[in-house]
Amino acid sequence: MSLASAWAVALHGVDGVLVEIEAHIGPGLPGLQMVGLPDTALSEARDRVRAAVLNSGEKWPARRMTLALSPATLPKVGSSYDLALACGLLAAEGKIPPERLRGLVLIGELALDGRLRPVRGVLPAVLAARRVGIGQVVVPIPSLAEAALVTGVRVHGASCLKEVLGWLRDPRSTLARPGPQRSAVPAAVPDLGDVLEQGDARWAVEVAAAGGHHLLLTGPPGTGKTMLAQRMVGLLPALTDHEALEVTAVHSVAGLLAADTPLITVPPFVAPHHTSSLAALIGGGSGLAKPGAVSRAHRGVLFLDEVAEFGPRSLEALRTPLEDGEVRLARRDGVVRYPARCLLVLAANPCPCAPPDERDCICPASTRRRYLGRLSGPLLDRVDVQVSMRPVKDMGQARSEPECTATVRERVLRARAAARARWAGTGWGTNAEVPGPVLRRRFRLPRAVTMPIETALHRGRVTARGADRTLRLAWTLADLAGRDRPLLEDVSAAMGLRDRSAA
Amino acid sequence: METTAQPAGRRKDELGRRGEDLAAEYLAGLGLVVLSRNWRCREGEVDLVATDGARLVVCEVKTRSGTGYGEPAEGVTPAKAARIRRIAAAWLRTYRVGWCEIRFDVLAVLCPPDGPVTVEHLRGAF
Numbered sequence: 001m002s003l004a005s006a007w008a009v010a011l012h013g014v015d016g017v018l019v020e021i022e023a024h025i026g027p028g029l030p031g032l033q034m035v036g037l038p039d040t041a042l043s044e045a046r047d048r049v050r051a052a053v054l055n056s057g058e059k060w061p062a063r064r065m066t067l068a069l070s071p072a073t074l075p076k077v078g079s080s081y082d083l084a085l086a087c088g089l090l091a092a093e094g095k096i097p098p099e100r101l102r103g104l105v106l107i108g109e110l111a112l113d114g115r116l117r118p119v120r121g122v123l124p125a126v127l128a129a130r131r132v133g134i135g136q137v138v139v140p141i142p143s144l145a146e147a148a149l150v151t152g153v154r155v156h157g158a159s160c161l162k163e164v165l166g167w168l169r170d171p172r173s174t175l176a177r178p179g180p181q182r183s184a185v186p187a188a189v190p191d192l193g194d195v196l197e198q199g200d201a202r203w204a205v206e207v208a209a210a211g212g213h214h215l216l217l218t219g220p221p222g223t224g225k226t227m228l229a230q231r232m233v234g235l236l237p238a239l240t241d242h243e244a245l246e247v248t249a250v251h252s253v254a255g256l257l258a259a260d261t262p263l264i265t266v267p268p269f270v271a272p273h274h275t276s277s278l279a280a281l282i283g284g285g286s287g288l289a290k291p292g293a294v295s296r297a298h299r300g301v302l303f304l305d306e307v308a309e310f311g312p313r314s315l316e317a318l319r320t321p322l323e324d325g326e327v328r329l330a331r332r333d334g335v336v337r338y339p340a341r342c343l344l345v346l347a348a349n350p351c352p353c354a355p356p357d358e359r360d361c362i363c364p365a366s367t368r369r370r371y372l373g374r375l376s377g378p379l380l381d382r383v384d385v386q387v388s389m390r391p392v393k394d395m396g397q398a399r400s401e402p403e404c405t406a407t408v409r410e411r412v413l414r415a416r417a418a419a420r421a422r423w424a425g426t427g428w429g430t431n432a433e434v435p436g437p438v439l440r441r442r443f444r445l446p447r448a449v450t451m452p453i454e455t456a457l458h459r460g461r462v463t464a465r466g467a468d469r470t471l472r473l474a475w476t477l478a479d480l481a482g483r484d485r486p487l488l489e490d491v492s493a494a495m496g497l498r499d500r501s502a503a
Numbered sequence: 504m505e506t507t508a509q510p511a512g513r514r515k516d517e518l519g520r521r522g523e524d525l526a527a528e529y530l531a532g533l534g535l536v537v538l539s540r541n542w543r544c545r546e547g548e549v550d551l552v553a554t555d556g557a558r559l560v561v562c563e564v565k566t567r568s569g570t571g572y573g574e575p576a577e578g579v580t581p582a583k584a585a586r587i588r589r590i591a592a593a594w595l596r597t598y599r600v601g602w603c604e605i606r607f608d609v610l611a612v613l614c615p616p617d618g619p620v621t622v623e624h625l626r627g628a629f
Binding site: 028030031062 | 573574576577579584609625626627628629
């Protein structure tokens with residue numbers, strides 16, 4: 001037999017596409033041709049595969065070999081095809097039974113000595129295999145736990161090419177099987193009880209967590225903006241199975257998963273530095289773009305500390321992802337989409353000098369205006385909750401112990417459950433996701449209740465989108481209060497939480 | 504140890520010579536008529552030019568004593584193949600042969616010091 005096929009998976013964003021690798025060995029001068037849009041890393045597979053095959057005790061066929069990767073028009077990136085290339089070639093040469101490669105996806109990079117190295121994106125690859133009905137997958141042992149997250153596919157782990165070849169030759173032999181699923185011990189999230197005073201800001205954090213609203217905290221340094229933002233993750237509900245797979249898939253493509261406990265079950269907290277480039281924030285890279293901070297924070301919190309120091313280009317680029325819940329990045333090799341439904345938390349000082357007490361500010365008025373003016377109107381318009389924080393005046397002895405995470409979280413979860421029940425069957429989970437027209441028509445509130453919004457709209461103090469966002473906020477406040485619809489007080493409070501004077 | 508006493512270059516030439524003899528014998532065994540051996544021109548040298556009556560067969564003979572540096576046929580690089588094509592054209596001009604079908608073959612001769620000699624014939628290799 002001089003023709004054989006093996007199967008691998010190409011990654012396109014967080015989607016996998018099954019790739020058939022055909023190997024043909026024919027007459028002609030010895031050499032290996034690879035066709036089907038391989039990138040540099042994949043073209044180098046030629047040399048890796050050859051060394052790995054020789055060092056696994058196999059003979060390298062001294063004939064003309066052609067490897068075709070199809071679909072040929074799909075660009076193939078990276079080193080994860082090595083194992084499938086090697087097995088395809090050896091099957092074409094008759095060294096392993098070709099029929100054993102049917103219904104089997106092979107994933108892994110080969111080291112020169114034949115060891116199997118882990119690769120990025122194993123989870124989406126196995127998901128793609130399951131989608132087309134492939135029953136078995138071989139992955140490198142370090143990726144075994146990640147691959148085993150997908151149910152309904154038999155996952156095997158191998159440490160080297162020799163092991164895989166032995167297994168393919170002898171159906172009775174076995175490869176490593178995934179161990180029992182270990183759930184990650186969630187990293188200790190700091191407790192909300194650590195934050196002193198700041199009643200308004202704590203309330204704002206609670207509302208933002210309950211409704212999935214974006215949040216802006218302004219205030220002098222040392223008042224606990226960063227502390228509050230870090231504690232926000234603790235208020236969010238644990239990820240559902242579906243969400244956990246989504247988040248894990250993004251992190252898998254970014255190559256950020258822990259080997260032993262890959263499944264991400266708690267909302268991620270991502271805090272990029274303010275010098276981060278546009279590509280680091282949104283996603284980017286040559287060829288096919290890789291996920292950025294906004295996608296890594298999918299279903300979690302994206303915290304931009306010192307937001308006024310971020311480049312305006314970076315901040316403006318956040319606008320579309322925040323609105324759509326996904327990033328679409330067009331690069332040479334095509335458009336990829338990454339999910340980006342995150343909760344945005346912005347923190348900023350009111351001015352560059354930022355004294356503990358704002359009365360001591362020495363900045364000229366124009367500087368102050370310019371500083372927060374860097375946050376553009378369209379971006380702030382998307383931030384539902386905006387609060388300014390005041391300096392802390394006592395060390396916490398005077399008053400009772402502040403509420404801890406567990407207490408607040410309980411309220412948040414109850415509000416989220418109420419919202420979920422209301423939006424059940426519509427595809428939205430939180431109030432922040434609901435489109436404005438739905439709130440204005442299907443869930444229209446009495447005129448008496450929406451009065452403050454109408455007035456502000458009339459006077460030009462809020463935009464139409466801002467009005468929609470205030471409505472959403474009002475629903476969240478009602479959920480938190482345990483009411484089934486917002487009252488006038490909820491709408492007024494919502495207007496207060498969106499106070500533009502905070503920024 | 505007579506062989507090691509010789510300079511390395513001559514030993515290599517001898518191996519090549521032996522391989523070419525074997526290849527010529529092999530082609531004769533297939534019923535081909537060898538027209539030229541080691542035909543030289545400005546472009547270089549071609550090992551064997553033969554014919555099977557219908558077409559011209561230009562052969563590159565590559566001899567190795569072991570596979571430690573790869574199979575013999577792997578020694579025929581794209582650059583070498585291109586040179587042989589140019590030499591074949593020069594051969595046709597010199598002997599004023601008109602249009603004819605040409606096949607380029609590689610004869611990979613493996614002469615291990617302790618074992619049987621094998622000749623692998625790659626027809627239409629390039």
